Each structure stands twice: as structure tokens, then as C-alpha cells.
Amino acid sequence: MNEGQTKNGHKALPLNVVQTDTQIFSLRFSSCGSFLLGAAMDSRVRRWRVSVAEPAPSGDPKAAASKKKSSEVCTLQELAPVEGFKGWVQALAVHDTGDGAVAADSWGGIVAWDACKEELAVRWRVDAAHDGWVRQVALSPDGTRVVSCSRDGWVRLWDARDGKKITEVHHAEEVYCVAFSNDGKRVACSDLHCNLILAEAETLKQQSRVALAEFFLLSRMQEVTGLRQLRFAKDDATLVAVGSKPSSGGFVEGAPLWVEVDLSSGKARESVKIGAAKDGFILDIARHPAGFHLGALSGQPGMGRLIFFNEGAKEPFFSDPSLANCQSVAVDPTGKLAIVACTSKGSNGNGKPLTKDGQYLPNTSPLHCFALQG
Amino acid sequence: MNSPLCNVAEHQLSRRQFLGRSAGALALGGLGGLFSVEAAEALKAEEKQVLFVWLDGGMSQLESWDPKPNTLFGGPYRSIPTSVPGTHVSELMPRIAKQMHRLCVVRSLCTKDPDHSSGVPRIQRGDPKNRGVVYPFFGSSVAKLMGPTSSNLPPYVVIKEGRGGFRAEDAGFLGPAYGSLAFGEGKPPEDLLRHPSLTESADEERNALRELLNKRYAAQHRPTVTEASSYAFDTARELMKRSDIFDTSHLPTRDIERYGGSEIGRHMLIARNMLEAGVRFVKVASMGWDSHGDNFNSHASLVPKFDAAFASILEDLAASGLLDRTLVIAMSEFGRTPRINGHAGRDHWPNAWSMAMAGCGIQRGALIGATDAKGTEVTSEGYDIGSVFHTWFSALGIDSSTVEFKHKGQPLPLAHEEMKPIKEALA
Numbered sequence: 001m002n003e004g005q006t007k008n009g010h011k012a013l014p015l016n017v018v019q020t021d022t023q024i025f026s027l028r029f030s031s032c033g034s035f036l037l038g039a040a041m042d043s044r045v046r047r048w049r050v051s052v053a054e055p056a057p058s059g060d061p062k063a064a065a066s067k068k069k070s071s072e073v074c075t076l077q078e079l080a081p082v083e084g085f086k087g088w089v090q091a092l093a094v095h096d097t098g099d100g101a102v103a104a105d106s107w108g109g110i111v112a113w114d115a116c117k118e119e120l121a122v123r124w125r126v127d128a129a130h131d132g133w134v135r136q137v138a139l140s141p142d143g144t145r146v147v148s149c150s151r152d153g154w155v156r157l158w159d160a161r162d163g164k165k166i167t168e169v170h171h172a173e174e175v176y177c178v179a180f181s182n183d184g185k186r187v188a189c190s191d192l193h194c195n196l197i198l199a200e201a202e203t204l205k206q207q208s209r210v211a212l213a214e215f216f217l218l219s220r221m222q223e224v225t226g227l228r229q230l231r232f233a234k235d236d237a238t239l240v241a242v243g244s245k246p247s248s249g250g251f252v253e254g255a256p257l258w259v260e261v262d263l264s265s266g267k268a269r270e271s272v273k274i275g276a277a278k279d280g281f282i283l284d285i286a287r288h289p290a291g292f293h294l295g296a297l298s299g300q301p302g303m304g305r306l307i308f309f310n311e312g313a314k315e316p317f318f319s320d321p322s323l324a325n326c327q328s329v330a331v332d333p334t335g336k337l338a339i340v341a342c343t344s345k346g347s348n349g350n351g352k353p354l355t356k357d358g359q360y361l362p363n364t365s366p367l368h369c370f371a372l373q374g
Numbered sequence: 375m376n377s378p379l380c381n382v383a384e385h386q387l388s389r390r391q392f393l394g395r396s397a398g399a400l401a402l403g404g405l406g407g408l409f410s411v412e413a414a415e416a417l418k419a420e421e422k423q424v425l426f427v428w429l430d431g432g433m434s435q436l437e438s439w440d441p442k443p444n445t446l447f448g449g450p451y452r453s454i455p456t457s458v459p460g461t462h463v464s465e466l467m468p469r470i471a472k473q474m475h476r477l478c479v480v481r482s483l484c485t486k487d488p489d490h491s492s493g494v495p496r497i498q499r500g501d502p503k504n505r506g507v508v509y510p511f512f513g514s515s516v517a518k519l520m521g522p523t524s525s526n527l528p529p530y531v532v533i534k535e536g537r538g539g540f541r542a543e544d545a546g547f548l549g550p551a552y553g554s555l556a557f558g559e560g561k562p563p564e565d566l567l568r569h570p571s572l573t574e575s576a577d578e579e580r581n582a583l584r585e586l587l588n589k590r591y592a593a594q595h596r597p598t599v600t601e602a603s604s605y606a607f608d609t610a611r612e613l614m615k616r617s618d619i620f621d622t623s624h625l626p627t628r629d630i631e632r633y634g635g636s637e638i639g640r641h642m643l644i645a646r647n648m649l650e651a652g653v654r655f656v657k658v659a660s661m662g663w664d665s666h667g668d669n670f671n672s673h674a675s676l677v678p679k680f681d682a683a684f685a686s687i688l689e690d691l692a693a694s695g696l697l698d699r700t701l702v703i704a705m706s707e708f709g710r711t712p713r714i715n716g717h718a719g720r721d722h723w724p725n726a727w728s729m730a731m732a733g734c735g736i737q738r739g740a741l742i743g744a745t746d747a748k749g750t751e752v753t754s755e756g757y758d759i760g761s762v763f764h765t766w767f768s769a770l771g772i773d774s775s776t777v778e779f780k781h782k783g784q785p786l787p788l789a790h791e792e793m794k795p796i797k798e799a800l801a
Binding site (some may be wrong): 023041043086087088090106107119132133151174219220221222223224236249250251252253281298301302304324325327341344347348349350351352360361362363365 | 447448450452465488489637662663664665666668672674676717719722724750
């Protein structure tokens, strides 16, 4: 199903595409919905003011007659970015209802700022929060805590008001993913070998551990970690883990994988492969206010998908395969707008492809805007 | 400080020395070649050896030898200082960083081939001018030019994943006798060792019969065929006597851990044993470096394993003194693109990449060449693989500008005749 009309009445109508000049790893809306944030490869968090409006009539009868594409245009007015990061910024979290946002870089720094102000207002920064790549950060539902995880094996809990470290726990190996439960009482994280670890939020003391082996592959001597995102279901009784069931190292092929873990039994309740090995990873998911999730699938070169998926389902109820190598998806708080960070087509290739004027350019992430209706 | 055993000026065979030693000497029988018995003996006497670490698929220079932290194409990782002031490597190689004073890193490789299928042999055969013959891999060349050490163990051994066996194709025009003996998964080829049910005397009787039949067969066939099979069998027999060198079951746990506990670590330990036992040329082949997707997680997994294994063997070879007479090489068929693709991967990149060397004849603590701030161009003199081959031969004391192979009467240079050794890389 790719016509935008879903079985539960939701529609995803493509709006326009906004070009960027860098690769975006993670997109999130501010809680007020006015701003879009993008964690980028260029050591910054990009910020845009978001507006959607009907364009001035163009007089093009074909455009007016189109049923597959909304006539609205999403405008992203770029604002001053959040700077002071080093390496890549992949980790980005925005509070669902408050003003806080936090991001972290691949050299170990964390920065918190006010996401709902046009003027950039940094609240605090910790330059050496970790020794190396901070994989993910999450904000507690009440907005008072930040949890971070890193390649250094540490999971650390920070005071979201001033950046002071509250507690920490070290794991035997790299920690890839981290998430708060909806009641704020638990933290879930996952490691290199795709072990899911549940801990008490305030102390990070481990409560239980579940091996999600389906996400892991030892390919020759390469550990391939397929698990990329964790989310607690609304009732906190289930945890959604997404990523890929890897089938090879090197190129890292794998089938997008959606696993639901029953937290009372500690066992996977649902395990759904979405597509074939060429479809890659579910790199990001975003919960729509109506309850379903939007997923960004990476795919083979030039391929990628935006999917809509209900918890407990066996397959997506919507899939748009027209996108190239989706990296992240964000849904605005009203549930009317989704933006997907993709990759410029033709991003792969051996040797040194040059532009017509002889330049060797980096890849960029076009931002595909969708009107969500239903 | 370079070892006197490996002083290039003293030990390199000049054209004059070579011709002088060759005068009146017999060529190496049916195996052909201009190389004289005396010259070969001179090289044998030096007992130089080679450790060739092949990282198949293409290790990223940006995540290893030539980091560009916090730049457009630099990736997520930091760089770290090394034991050579001013030289930095990726944070993924903390132990190698401490061995940098023993290494010579070339950051200005500029080769021609972005494909695996053609690039792998092209690099390992030295990419000479096309003369209508298939050139030997470097290991086969060394086996031909230097032969076995006094240990009489096979001169060219490969330790790799997967299946083992005798790989005649490595030898190119030199003929199958100079192929490699491959240890799949670090284990000797099947049936190499005498079956426990066979007594030593029964084995000797069988061998006597085999030799008799070989003579009869040889009378009716081309010498290269029979010599190759005899050679393979004889070297294998020598290896059978030294099964201890590939038996890792008795290695101290500390060694296994120090080498990283990984596949490449285990294989490097076997390589260390083989070098200590006197194998002339040991190649450790590590597969799976072709990180078109998820390059940064791939390298986070792979490079530290290489780091532990490579740093450990450097430490051990240095401690035992073997490094003074062992040429150590670590490289791939190309590097990886600076541009990061839509899968957070890097593709194939022969334009500007890196390799590392150490040991006999090699300048220690040297950093050769440079790339621009983005890692997209070589900004110093670029070196193709032909220059690297000349460098290796020179480090082993073989003057590749004068010594030649001979194939069916045709003299063939050891390496691309229009290229020269990388002088700064030589001690």
C-alpha cells in the first residue's frame, strides 16, 4: 500500500522536499511544534522554524488536479544551529511536553538547550560527558533527567536542569540505545550484542536482562549490531525494539526487524521482519499521536521506505518506497506533519565522482515533508 | 636503530655483486630464473622473513592510519597521539599508537584500481607493466628469490579463514612450486599430518614408494609439474615435523588475550610461531573489511581486533629480536572513500590511502606522504604499488633494479621498471 490512504483512515501526502547541505542522522520536533531539529554529521544540531501553508496559486491545472500530492508547502526557515559539538551529532532528544532538548556528539560532549525559542538558548554543556561516541540520549517524561549511553560502555544519568551527573553504571561493552519508560520509572538500554537491559531510572540499577539475539550477527570477526531504537509502549508493559536482522557484515545487509518484548515475561511477543535483506534497518521510529508508529527504513543504495506500523501488527499498514535511504523521521505534536531525513540519490559509488564543475561533494539529507491526514 | 643484520647498504645485492656471484653459477635448475644459487644462498644466510597482513576488502585509512577528525569526511572518531611525537592515528588503534616508533606509515598511496576482483591481484602482484604473463604474488616472489630459510619449512604460508590447501595460482609465471600453502582457519591442510594409525616406518616405506613413482612420472612429464608436486610434498613433510607451530592449544591465556582473542589474533599468534620457527613468508589474511554500509560500526568492531593482534606481534617480534630481520607489512587492496554514503558507509578508494610497514630495512617511526585536509587528495608525492614492491625488495636486500626473473628465456623485472623504491621508507 503506497497510495497514502491507510486502512485506519490515515493519509500521508507528500508535500515538498527541502534540501540541506549536510547529512542528518536524527530529526525531532520541538514540543511546541514550531521548530524542527536535526542532529547532523557536521558537528551541529540544525534548527528550522516550521510552517505549512497553501502556496500562491500557480495556475498549473495539473498540480491542482493531483490527488496524490498535497498542494500545501512546508517551509523550513533555517535558524542558528546549536554548535560546540565535535565529530558527529547523532544523539538527539526533545521533551514531549516541555521546552528541553538535548544532543550529544561522537567525542563525548552533551549540550542541552531550550527547544521552543527561536533565539538559541543553551542551558548547559558537558564537554567530556563520555569518553567517545555518545550513541543516544533520552529525556525523562517529567523533563528533569537526561540519560546518555556511549561507546565507552557507560550509561549516565544527568540532571536536566544543570547537567550535573547523578549516577552512572558501566556495562561490559558498548551501549547503543537508551529510552525512558512513559512513567519515568525505568530506563531501558541495549548493548553491542543486543542484550536489552532494564534498570531502575533513578539509580540505573539493573532489574532484568533479555537477549534479543535476532538483532545480532557475528560475521567473520565483525560484530554486527542490528538493534537501533528502543521505545516503551504507552502502557509500559511492552518494549518496542527496532533495527535489522543482519545477514552480513561488510556491506551490512539485513531485513528490517520490529520486535515487541513483553516486559513481564521478558520474552519477545512479536517479531516481524519487514521486507527482505535489501531493505536494511529501521533506523528510527516516531510515535504518532493516534498511537501508531512511523518508521524510517534505510534500504539498499537509492532505496528506502517510510512505513506506518501498529504495535501488535504483522506488517506495516502503509509503506512509501519512493524515498532514498531514510535516516530519521519526526512527527509534529499535532500529528499533521511528518518529515523524513533521507539521502541524496547516487550517494554510493567507488572512486571519485565529481560534479560538472569538478567538485567532490559530500552527501546531503533532503528532508521530505508529508501532510498526515486522518 | 636498525639491526646490523638488516643494514640495506651492507646486505643489498648490487648488480655487480649479483653478477659476480652469478658468474659460473648454475641457475636454479628447471625452476628457471636469473637468480643464482650463490645469490640465493647469500639471501638465505641472512634469514630475512616477511609478515604480510592482508586486510581484505579495504580498511578505511580515515579510521586507521590517516584520521581527519572533526572534518567534513572525518567520521565520528577522534585521533590519538602516538609514540612518535606529532603523529596521530585513529582512536580505534590505541595499542598500535604505542608501537608507532617501530612503524613506517605511508599516507600517500595512489593506486589505480577501485575493484576487488582486479584490485586484489593487482596490488599483490605489484601491478607491473603488461608483458603477457601473470606476475607472482609478493609471497611467491619471495619464495622464489629467497627460498625456504634454513628451517626448510615451506617458504610461503597463508593463514586465513575458510579452507586451506596449496594455492598454485599465487605463483603466476613462476610456476606452481612457488604457490602458497594456506592454513584455513589457522589449521594445516587436511591430511597433512600423518594419520595416527600409520606408523613412522610405514610412512617412510610409503614415501620411498612415492619417490620411486615420482621418478618414473618425471621422466615422462615437464619438469615444472613434477618439481612442483615434489616441492609441495617435501615442504609439507617438513611442516609435519613441526606441528607444534600451528597448535595454539598450549598458548598461554595471557597471549591469547593480549592478541585480542579474535580470529585475527589467533591467526597472528600462529604467524608468530611460524616466523619463530623459520617460515620465510607468512601472510595473515583477514577478510570482511569491505564496509560499504555501516562503516563506522564495522571499523569499531574490526580495527580494535587488528590493533590488538598487530600491536602484539610487533611487541613480540621486537622482544625476540625477530623484528630486526622480518619485514612487516599491513595493507589492503585500496582505502575507502572520504565521502560517506547514505548507509553511513565508505566505498572503494584507490586515490589516496595508507599502509604500514615495519622491521628489517624499514625506517622506524617514519610518516611518509600526506593527504589534504579532507583526505581526498595526496598532497605529497604519490606512490603506486610498483614503488611499494621496489621498497619491499630493497628492504629485503634485493636490488629490484637489477635482479630479474627469467621466464621462458624472457627477462622480467621484479617490479614495475619505471618506478623506484620509496627512499624515505628505507632505513
